[in-house]
Amino acid sequence: MSLGGAAQPFDLFVKDINKSFDGQFAVRGVSFGVRAGQLLALLGPSGCGKTTVLRIIAGLLSPDEGDVRFKDRSVLGTPVHKRGVGILFQNYALFPHYSVAQNVAFGLRMRRMSGTETASRVREALALVRLEGLEERMPHQLSGGQQQRVALARALAIKPLILLLDEPFAALDRKLREAMQIELRALQVSLQLTTVLVTHDQDEALTLADEVAVMRDGWIEQIGSPSDIYARPTSRFVADFVGISNFFMGRLMSGVSGEAVVDAGALQLKPAKVPAEFQAGSNVTVALRPERLQLKIVEPASSGPNQVRARLERVVYRGALSFCHLRLEDGRPLIASLAAGVDSTWISELQPGQIFNVSWDRAANLIIRDESASGVELD
Amino acid sequence: MQSQLRGLSAALIYFVALLILAFILAPLIAPVIIAFSDGIIVAFPPQRFSLRWFTKVLADEEFLAALAFSARLAAAVTVLALALGLPCAFGLARRRFPGRDAMMALIMAPLIFPVLVTGLALLQFFTALGSRNTFLHLVIGHTVIAIPYVVRTAAASIVLVDEAIEDAARTLGATRLCTFLFITLPQIRQGIIAGAVFSFVTSFDDYSLSMWLADAANFPLPLQIHVFIQRFFDPSVAAISTLMILFSMMLMLLIERGMGLSVKRLVTT
Known part of the structure; x- marks a missing residue:
């Protein structure tokens, strides 16, 4: 400046x-x-x-x-x-x-x-x-x-x-x-x-x-x-303080076609873009906003990047938004939000225990700095 | 904040309050009544009433001299106690520093420490210094026992002032001095008035300290009254006592008028 x-x-x-x-x-x-x-x-x-x-x-x-x-x-x-x-x-x-x-x-x-x-x-x-x-x-x-x-x-x-x-x-x-x-x-x-x-x-x-x-x-x-x-x-x-975020830690890899993929255990995250400061092979954290997640009942669940199977644990109704607290098969939590006007038919049908296929688009994957993950403390 | 008292508990509280009031006031009523008697010896109840003892007292040169001296002394003590006590109250109320509690205890010590001993110690101290300024000794001695009142009442009102209000005044263009004069002072005025009145009364009323420090040329009123009691058996001493009670009531009225409701606030904090 x-x-x-x-x-x-x-x-x-x-x-x-x-x-x-x-x-x-x-x-x-x-x-x-x-x-x-x-x-x-x-x-x-x-x-x-x-x-x-x-x-x-x-x-x-x-x-x-x-x-x-x-x-x-x-x-x-x-x-x-x-x-x-x-x-x-x-x-x-x-x-x-x-x-x-x-x-x-x-x-x-x-x-x-x-x-x-x-x-x-x-x-x-x-x-x-x-x-x-x-x-x-x-x-x-x-x-x-x-x-x-x-x-x-x-x-x-x-x-x-x-x-x-x-x-x-x-x-x-x-x-x-x-x-x-x-x-x-x-x-x-x-x-x-x-x-x-x-x-x-x-x-x-x-x-x-x-x-x-x-x-x-x-x-x-x-x-x-x-x-x-x-x-x-x-x-x-910032991702945590402003709004709600889901965090996944994983290793940044170069995929088959040269595209970046974050390997986070059971799920693969394919970001739209990777900030220049992160290099392939390093550990990174990906933030996902709850409103970017889509829930679908799909059987059998398809597999691929930017989607994961999760069980619905409870729904927190907050008026304009409803927050779905889900859990992945490996135990990690995931929060998705549904908007009242858009997903209203959905919200009334939600039942705890249901298995969903949760998916999101590539742009939803935000690769962020994470001191808690890399072990580098700035203090 | 306060709920209305009703029924038996209210009656009980009023009864106890009246009892305490009677306990405090009853001894004071006797000299007031005697002061208005017409007889030449102290007798209770008096047979006839007159103002002759007031006339006698108010014409007594020794009494008037002692009164004037005590008033002058009390005024000097009040000024000094405020000058030292106010900055001290600000420091204690506003700042946190090591030894703050110890300092608070030290300043409050004259309230519990026997004044008689303080007076003797001061006398020895001044003698050791070779100082002969009796008026100054009295001013210093009385200030020591008056300062706790100034610090207590002023600090109690200072802690009620929100410092953000002073910050606001300064950002609006007020210098530190203007902020103090226009913003802080009006809010702590009541505490200062109360402290000043307590200082004045403490000095005006003191016997135990003056007893050690006074001399013939610097003779405060309480000592003079003691002399009168030993010298006369007529009701003139009762008349003096009545005048002093009247004077104290006027001072209480001054606090009451100056402070209004905040007397309650001061007492409850």
């Missing part, structure tokens, strides 16, 4: 950030750029360092090494109160002793803005989040959703260079969360706000982000568009 290329400059660029606490690495070698008006999600389990990265961008923490650049200018020397970032905190962090209007006006007051201009900016910000008429309320008189809107209005009122969202929806119930996500995304797109979202919720990251960076143990495991991350995970961690 080139820094601040003329065509599409990065509004925010984080370069080789390292940060440790008490000798323990919290963040190591993290780099990414966010282009103007885009939303990047830092996705990962708790303790992966995503919040530390956010606090470093805001200036609440300083990195041990590396650089943070806003519009190609380093801001490491700029103290937090002059960086001009807006943060939406998980618990909203409203000032409990100030009214809604005073909360929203706080950043403007600190900028010594005139009274009339402050008033109009407060009105404008509250209109954006559709909270007109609640100016005089105190935070404790508001619902969770309203408190979040106030926090958002407060962050937007200062016209931030960068908007940072720290698990902003975690405290909301599911319905409200989804509504707020859509609303926030619409606002972010219409205001062209360069935004970084921190979340442990894969759905949230996939729904909101233009780009997703999956973090693990302080580094970025994979960065890409939501569909890249889901459809083309490059590591076992």
Whole structure:
């Protein structure tokens, strides 16, 4: 990635950030750029360092090494109160002793803005989040959703260079969360706000982000568009953390016609393509998404690559999807999903104990990095 | 949070509460009544009532001098106890460091350590130093026994402040000082007021420490009252006691007004 290329400059660029606490690495070698008006999600389990990265961008923490650049200018020397970032905190962090209007006006007051201009900016910000008429309320008189809107209005009122969202929806119930996500995304797109979202919720990251960076143990495991991350995970961690995957370990072989085949015991996996980093003869892991698997009752079962016989153990009904937990003859588990609209006739006929022929197309085989299999620990 | 009490258990609790209240207040009522008596000796119950002992006390120069001295002393102690206690409360409430519990115990020690012994130790210490500034000795001594109250009440309110709120203020453009003044301070104000009032009262009320450290030129009110008791048998001492009770009640009202509901919060945390 080139820094601040003329065509599409990065509004925010984080370069080789390292940060440790008490000798323990919290963040190591993290780099990414966010282009103007885009939303990047830092996705990962708790303790992966995503919040530390956010606090470093805001200036609440300083990195041990590396650089943070806003519009190609380093801001490491700029103290937090002059960086001009807006943060939406998980618990909203409203000032409990100030009214809604005073909360929203706080950043403007600190900028010594005139009274009339402050008033109009407060009105404008509250209109954006559709909270007109609640100016005089105190935070404790508001619902969770309203408190979040106030926090958002407060962050937007200062016209931030960068908007940072720290698990902003975690405290909301599911319905409200989804509504707020859509609303926030619409606002972010219409205001062209360069935004970084921190979340442990894969759905949230996939729904909101233009780009997703999956973090693990302080580094970025994979960065890409939501569909890249889901459809083309490059590591076992990503394939496992984002969505559900079946994993098969095997040896990468050259088949008769020169095509690659992964020999995984009782089953043969023939991938559509093999990333260049994997060589023939090496042990590899193949990830298979449950929705790519097809179930058929076939007797006698045909044999060949990309199919296997499995016994149905149970069906987990999840509304739009039903998950079939199967077991191969050699005992390995396999999960396949059926969509309610497409496979509805099937779902009603499924019986535990049935033997199926499970098959999938070549493109479904994803050869991925797998530290647990190769024994090479990156730590 | 709290459920309504009903029936027998409620009656029992009210009864016990009244008993405790009576136990605490009954001894205080006697001097108040005697203070309003018209007689020249302490007699209970008094035959006739008047305000003559108040008039006498309030015109007594020794009393007024001791009162003024104690007020000055208590004010100095309050300022010093806040100046030392607040940063200490922040450190203890916000940071985790080795020896934190030991430090907390050390600061709280004057609450359980006999004040009489503390006073004697301080006297020997100041004598060994060759210091002769009695007012300073009293200020230091009283501050030692006042600080635990400041640290306790302030720390209790500091832990209630969400640090994310301060982070939010700073990202919105507030310097550390502005964040403290506009965001943190208003939220811990009640704890500080309570700590200040406790400090003031602790100093104003202290006898055991002053007994060792005071001299004729620096003579706090509690010592003066003791002198009065030895000197007179008339109800003027009762009048002084009544004035002091009145003063304490005013301070309690101040806390109550300044803190409102948060008195409850402070007590329950």
